[in-house]
Amino acid sequence: MKRFTVTGRNVGFRCLRCGTEATPLANGSVRNHCPACLWSLHVDVHPGDRASDCGAPLEPVAVRPHPRKGFVVVHRCTGCGAVRENRAAADDPVQPDDRDLLIRLTARPAP
Ligand SMILES: [Zn+2]
Numbered sequence: 463m464k465r466f467t468v469t470g471r472n473v474g475f476r477c478l479r480c481g482t483e484a485t486p487l488a489n490g491s492v493r494n495h496c497p498a499c500l501w502s503l504h505v506d507v508h509p510g511d512r513a514s515d516c517g518a519p520l521e522p523v524a525v526r527p528h529p530r531k532g533f534v535v536v537h538r539c540t541g542c543g544a545v546r547e548n549r550a551a552a553d554d555p556v557q558p559d560d561r562d563l564l565i566r567l568t569a570r571p572a573p
């Protein structure tokens with residue numbers, strides 16, 4: 463049975479962790495983590511495809527500067543332990559990622 467329908471639409475979501483209503487990114491990209499707490503969900507194999515069956519929360523464990531992407535958030539899945547990197551949305555004009563949280567996580571060593 464198919465659990466997710468891939469529509470290709472860029473929609474927002476409500477964070478399951480803190481309840482924040484996250485809007486799609488102003489630049490048209492899919493927002494893949496909560497701007498307030500940076501938690502995400504393990505629903506993608508590749509960003510935006512919703513092809514993963516895991517579905518467990520992804521914990522933000524570190525943030526690091528990336529030469530082309532600005533900052534990336536390192537997420538670790540609380541269900542299957544997968545580690546993934548997602549571009550941070552620190553420069554989104556509508557709903558940017560929490561800067562203090564990004565800075566705090568930057569100081570932590572990557573897993
Ligand atoms: Zn949140």
Ligand SMILES: [Zn+2]
Pocket residue numbers: 504516517518539540541542543544
């Ligand atoms: Zn997982």
